[in-house]
Amino acid sequence: MKVLTGNDLKTGAVTWWDGVQWSLHVEDAVDVGDHADAIMAREQAAQRVNGPYAIDAEKTADGVRPAHIKDRIRALGPTVRPDLTLKPADPEIGNWVI
Amino acid sequence: MSDTLRFRDDQAADEPAVSLDAFLDQPEADSVRIEAGEDVTLLFPHLGRVRLVEIDFPRFRDGRGFSTARMLRETGYKGEIKATGDVLVDLVWFMRRCGFDSFAPNVAFDPAVVEASLARYPFVYQDSGDAAVPIWALRHPGLAHG
Amino acid sequence: MYKYDQYDQAMVDARVEEFRDQTRRRIAGHMNDDQFKPLRLKNGLYLQLHAYMLRVAIPYGTFNAVQMRKLAHIARTYDRGYGHFTTRQNIQYNWIKLEQAPDILAELATVEMHAIQTSGESIRNVSADQYAGAAADEIIDPRPWAETIRQMTNFMPEFSYLPRKFKIAVIASKVDRAALRWHDFALRIVRNEAGEIGFEVYAGGGMGRTPFIAHKIRDFLPTTQIFSYLQAVLRVWNRNARRDNIHKQRMKILVHELGQEEFSRQVEEAFTHFLSLGQDFPQAEYDRIAAYFTPPPFEQGLSEDLDLSDPAFAAWVRLQTVAHQAPGYAIANISLKPVGGIPGDISADQMDRVADLAERFSFGEIRATHAQNLVLPHVRKIDLPALWQELRAVGLADANLDLVTDIIACPGLDYCSLANARSIPVAQKIAERFADLERQEDIGELKIKISGCINACGHHHAGNIGILGVDKKGTENYQLLLGGSGDEETSQAKITGPGFDEDGVVNALERAVDHYRAVRQPGERFIDTYRRVGMDGFKEAIYV
Ligand code: SF4
Numbered sequence: 001m002k003v004l005t006g007n008d009l010k011t012g013a014v015t016w017w018d019g020v021q022w023s024l025h026v027e028d029a030v031d032v033g034d035h036a037d038a039i040m041a042r043e044q045a046a047q048r049v050n051g052p053y054a055i056d057a058e059k060t061a062d063g064v065r066p067a068h069i070k071d072r073i074r075a076l077g078p079t080v081r082p083d084l085t086l087k088p089a090d091p092e093i094g095n096w097v098i
Numbered sequence: 099m100s101d102t103l104r105f106r107d108d109q110a111a112d113e114p115a116v117s118l119d120a121f122l123d124q125p126e127a128d129s130v131r132i133e134a135g136e137d138v139t140l141l142f143p144h145l146g147r148v149r150l151v152e153i154d155f156p157r158f159r160d161g162r163g164f165s166t167a168r169m170l171r172e173t174g175y176k177g178e179i180k181a182t183g184d185v186l187v188d189l190v191w192f193m194r195r196c197g198f199d200s201f202a203p204n205v206a207f208d209p210a211v212v213e214a215s216l217a218r219y220p221f222v223y224q225d226s227g228d229a230a231v232p233i234w235a236l237r238h239p240g241l242a243h244g
Numbered sequence: 245m246y247k248y249d250q251y252d253q254a255m256v257d258a259r260v261e262e263f264r265d266q267t268r269r270r271i272a273g274h275m276n277d278d279q280f281k282p283l284r285l286k287n288g289l290y291l292q293l294h295a296y297m298l299r300v301a302i303p304y305g306t307f308n309a310v311q312m313r314k315l316a317h318i319a320r321t322y323d324r325g326y327g328h329f330t331t332r333q334n335i336q337y338n339w340i341k342l343e344q345a346p347d348i349l350a351e352l353a354t355v356e357m358h359a360i361q362t363s364g365e366s367i368r369n370v371s372a373d374q375y376a377g378a379a380a381d382e383i384i385d386p387r388p389w390a391e392t393i394r395q396m397t398n399f400m401p402e403f404s405y406l407p408r409k410f411k412i413a414v415i416a417s418k419v420d421r422a423a424l425r426w427h428d429f430a431l432r433i434v435r436n437e438a439g440e441i442g443f444e445v446y447a448g449g450g451m452g453r454t455p456f457i458a459h460k461i462r463d464f465l466p467t468t469q470i471f472s473y474l475q476a477v478l479r480v481w482n483r484n485a486r487r488d489n490i491h492k493q494r495m496k497i498l499v500h501e502l503g504q505e506e507f508s509r510q511v512e513e514a515f516t517h518f519l520s521l522g523q524d525f526p527q528a529e530y531d532r533i534a535a536y537f538t539p540p541p542f543e544q545g546l547s548e549d550l551d552l553s554d555p556a557f558a559a560w561v562r563l564q565t566v567a568h569q570a571p572g573y574a575i576a577n578i579s580l581k582p583v584g585g586i587p588g589d590i591s592a593d594q595m596d597r598v599a600d601l602a603e604r605f606s607f608g609e610i611r612a613t614h615a616q617n618l619v620l621p622h623v624r625k626i627d628l629p630a631l632w633q634e635l636r637a638v639g640l641a642d643a644n645l646d647l648v649t650d651i652i653a654c655p656g657l658d659y660c661s662l663a664n665a666r667s668i669p670v671a672q673k674i675a676e677r678f679a680d681l682e683r684q685e686d687i688g689e690l691k692i693k694i695s696g697c698i699n700a701c702g703h704h705h706a707g708n709i710g711i712l713g714v715d716k717k718g719t720e721n722y723q724l725l726l727g728g729s730g731d732e733e734t735s736q737a738k739i740t741g742p743g744f745d746e747d748g749v750v751n752a753l754e755r756a757v758d759h760y761r762a763v764r765q766p767g768e769r770f771i772d773t774y775r776r777v778g779m780d781g782f783k784e785a786i787y788v
Contacts, residue, residue, distance in 0.1 A: 007291060007295070009270075009271065009342065010271060010341060010342050010343045011295070011341045011342070011343070012291060012292075012294075012295035012296035012339075012340065012341060012342060013294075013295060014293075014294055014295075044276075047271070047273045050277055050291065051277060051291060067718070068718055069657065069718065069719070069720065070293070070657060070661075070663070073293060073657055073658065073666075074293050074294065077294060078294070078338075078658040078659055079658055079666065079669065080586055080658050080666075080668045080669060080672070081586075081658075084324055084339075134487070135487070158279075158282070158405070159282065159365065159405055160405065160487050161365075161403070161404055161405025161406060161407075161482060162482060162483060162487070164401065164402045164403070164404055164405065164482070165402055165479050165482050165483050168401075168402050172517075172521065186279065186282075186283075188262075188266065188283055189404055189405075191401075192399070192401040192404040193401075193404075195401035196401050196402055208274075211269070214265065215262075218258050218261065218262050219255065219258045219262075219399070220254050220255075220258060221251050221254060221255060222399070223255065223395045223396065223398055223399060223400075224395075224396050224400060224471065224523070224525075225521070225523035226400075226401040226402060227521070233251040233252075233255075233395070234395075234525050234526065234529040236251065237249070237251070237529065237532060238526065238528050238529060238532075241526055241528060
């Protein structure tokens with residue numbers, strides 16, 4: 001699948017396009033098919049996202065898994081500070097990245 | 099021309115600026131356009147007949163034009179120096195300090211932002227060939243400056 | 245330490261208001277990110293992997309307890325309770341919100357700090373010897389000149405858009421603790437035969453994807469001509485550098501392409517011209533600035549004796565303290581490299597404690613080093629036991645300066661949007677592998693430097709052992725390099741051969757270290773052995 005990610009303009013937080021708006025959670029990301037450019041242009045013009053780009057991802061049993069490690073780290077947070085990731089309670093979560 | 103922001107009282111040159119090559123070939127031309135990367139020193143022997151030098155910024159990240167302008171002023175050239183192209187309003191103060199005295203950017207400036215930018219910094223740290231007195235000279239009023 | 249007067253304060257305050265206005269225009273949609281990006285970068289604000297990142301300048305690595313407390317406050321209030329000291333003696337915060345960035349700059353301005361020109365295509369924060377003003381071997385304190393250069397190069401109109409970044413370093417000793425020749429422009433303060441102070445000038449160094457070691461371009465420059473000389477160098481580069489390929493625009497490329505002689509000739513020509521304009525800063529201004537750097541009131545007749553019966557304390561004294569120019573005093577290094585920790589990271593609480601300790605033991609002064617550690621520059625030897633106890637209480641008493649676990653590592657793929665691979669986990673694994681202090685001391689001085697991509701923020705080219713993260717078909721891969729150095733015998737590390745995965749590179753590094761121990765001669769450091777025996781033997785040992 002193709003999903004869209006970017007950062008929130010004001011906070012810088014990593015966001016994912018959920019079909020209606022930008023979510024903090026990669027699980028919410030939807031397949032945009034070939035509408036990536038149109039959505040990005042519209043959302044960027046409306047200041048709702050900063051530096052959006054489209055990536056390949058895969059739908060798995062535990063949600064959406066970006067194809068590249070960089071986007072998996074973006075989706076989670078720094079692997080060396082599990083306490084600062086989006087899943088601080090899960091000690092094994094670092095493995096999801098690799 | 100209406101979108102040119104000008105900091106001069108004299109009459110603007112009415113002939114359009116010609117390329118540096120053309121200018122060197124045309125003894126009657128008085129306005130010349132310098133592209134980024136062109137060597138402004140080629141113009142130095144002819145400055146007596148120049149009224150306007152346009153310096154183009156193909157992209158705002160290309161800062162060669164700042165040196166071009168300041169080098170012109172360092173020769174004593176008193177005519178107009180106009181910045182054209184991709185010029186950012188946030189750089190106008192720096193450009194003024196390098197000797198630019200008119201601006202014809204691709205996208206017209208917001209006059210309120212220009213005014214705020216030019217008024218922003220109360221002092222300068224160093225000489226840049228303009229009239230501003232650097233902070234070090236303010237700190238040592240007894241010392242000659244310039 | 246330098247103190248702002250009304251002029252410095254007015255400039256920094258104006259900068260805050262300018263950035264507040266620019267941020268407002270960006271959030272209101274009057275500027276797109278292409279236009280805003282260079283403006284935010286000139287204020288140290290990046291968009292990184294997880295959020296905005298703010299890099300705060302610590303000019304020439306010198307700061308004080310009040311400033312450190314403000315840095316702690318910012319970490320707590322605007323970030324997530326910590327900061328990261330970088331290889332350029334700056335500090336950066338990883339979780340900044342754009343809408344709060346102007347407020348942070350305003351807070352910094354209240355303690356005479358800023359983020360001006362800490363990134364983007366600008367003249368960056370000047371770096372210097374972290375022991376300046378304390379080192380036993382310096383001929384003069386280099387910081388007054390570093391501060392003068394800071395003022396010369398802030399808001400320099402002609403160089404508003406340089407081809408690339410421009411990094412300056414200043415030192416004043418034979419021993420180079422600032423990686424001088426890895427800078428675009430570097431000054432070593434020397435004394436000529438007549439006994440006058442001047443600069444030995446180097447230009448064209450830099451790491452990144454095309455590393456070059458700076459050439460000496462002048463043996464002696466009178467100090468009061470530095471503004472003319474600097475303008476000459478910048479103008480030659482600004483006018484002549486390529487503008488069509490971002491990877492070929494650093495000054496090192498121009499120096500290389502023109503050749504050092506032709507580059508120097510053009511600089512000298514421009515220098516003569518600038519001298520004739522009479523724009524140099526006068527000696528009186530340097531003297532005014534230098535007056536702020538008069539040494540603190542060192543006590544006389546202090547005892548040099550130390551009770552070293554506690555082996556842990558003895559190790560800390562042996563490894564973390566350095567000779568001071570004043571009798572009875574020591575320079576104390578604070579390691580930010582605990583085994584298993586993140587190189588250069590420090591929590592807000594630790595920052596506050598370091599501030600307290602600086603006030604109690606070091607005239608309030610602190611230094612940041614390019615090796616991502618901290619220094620209390622002026623500690624009475626009799627205070628070392630108390631200082632060590634206090635550091636121990638907050639987890640800052642590790643003893644490993646310049647040893648195998650004192651690893652420089654850039655943030656890598658855990659934080660950096662340009663990264664190919666993570667750096668920090670590799671550093672952590674190496675440190676855990678070599679945690680035993682006896683083994684570390686047996687290995688001796690060994691500088692490991694890790695970068696998560698070719699940009700080389702982790703200085704891998706200058707590592708006795710360097711590690712470079714690369715992307716191998718979407719997985720992290722690491723190249724091993726040997727033989728680099730950032731000291732007075734500067735050298736560039738060479739790649740050993742094919743890369744490794746994360747565990748593989750740690751194993752390979754250990755084999756290199758074992759080979760060194762097997763073939764070293766008495767008194768040889770790792771780098772000495774490498775220089776004597778060359779790459780081949782190491783290669784064989786690594787790729788068994
Ligand atoms: S070396 Fe690369 S990965 Fe490391 S901080 Fe620099 S740009 Fe980022």
